[in-house]
Amino acid sequence: MVDTTVAPPSLRALLARRDLRLRLVVGEDDLPVGSIDRPVRWVHSSDLVDPTPFLSEGLVLLTTGTQFADTDDYTAYVSRLLARGVRALGFGTEVVRDGIPAGLTAACLAGGMPLFEVPYRTPFIAVARAGAEAIAAESYARRSWSLAAQRAVSLAALRPDGLSATLAELSRQLDCWVGLFDAAGTLSTEHPAGGLGAVALDVVAAEVTTMLRRGTRAASTVRPSDTSVSLQTLGRGGHLRGALALAADDLDHEARSVVTAVVAMAALALEQQDGLARAIGTFRAGLVQSLATD
Known part of the structure; x- marks a missing residue:
């Protein structure tokens, strides 16, 4: 379940600030x-x-155009920003020059760089503060979502079908396909059913089998289709109980923390199931031996 209560930091979010x-x-x-x-x-x-030597990828850059007093090579300027991964360029008008230079507009248009005007009465610090507030709000929303999601999967684990319910809840929280493979590399549970596709599932199952045969705890990623599938073995090295698979791209830190919690729960549940199966087997063997003795 994707959190939509806060708009993610973007140029659209900045433009939506009427102030x-x-x-x-x-x-x-x-x-x-x-x-x-x-x-x-x-x-x-x-x-x-x-x-660009002082910038990082993903920034919105603001400028008053002072640098263009010595050069009018707007194309090279915009190309450098694009190569550095700048998201958009904001031009403060009426500070150094009237309006936005036509050459800069043409260069942004040709390069595919979003360009917006920052009017004289809007200080750059106000735009920067708005961006920082949006980033902080999204960070808080994601942390809150992560805590709520971990609580939801923990409650699901208390149901009679705890492991399956936990995986179903994880699928709902991340809005993606989730699959559980047993120690033999066979898909035992998936949510939603048939959500991955037969061809992609075969590729994932083959990778899971390879990982389990190695016998060591490991993580891997395969891309059988347009979506990558992350794999994580479950259990202790030398005693692997299966693997968890998720068809999701670019999970952030908060989403990964939820997955980590589910991996721990699933590994524990499989260990308990295996221990219970051994106990039942021992009990049956003892019962058979006792009846035979009598």
Whole structure:
């Protein structure tokens, strides 16, 4: 179940802040789909001709255009930003020059770089603060979701069909296919049923079998289709009980913490099941021997 209570940090989220009065100049109609919805890691400002040595990927960069007094090579400037992974460029107007240079607009349009205007009455610090607030809000929402999700899978483990219920809850929380393979590499439980596809399932099962034969705890990833499948063996080295598979891309730290909790629960449940099976086997053997003696 994907958390949707907080909009993720993105250029779209910044533009939605009416108090900032930002105006998109090169936007959705001129850019690849999803360009203004990509996650933003921070908002930074610089008037350097080449600020890229001081930037990290995923930033929104703000500038007043001072650097363009010495050069009008807008294409090279935008190309450097794109190569560094800058998400969007904000131009503060009426500070150094009136409006946005036509050459910069053309370069952003040609390169597919979102460009927006920051009006004179909106200080850069206000835009940066709005970005920081959005990042903090998303981080808090994800942590809250993670705690709620771990509680949900823990409660599911208390049901009569605890292991299956736990995996079903994990599938619901992550909105993805989840499969449990036994010690022989056979799929024993999946949620939702048939959610992976026969061909992809064969690829995953083959990788699980290989991992289990090695006999050591391990994790692996296969990509039999458009979605990658993460695999994690269950149990102790030399005594593996099976493997857990999830068809999910790019799980963040909070989602991985939920998966880690389920891996521990599943391993414990399989150990208990194996111990119970051995106890029942011993009891039956003793009963048969006792009846034979009598």
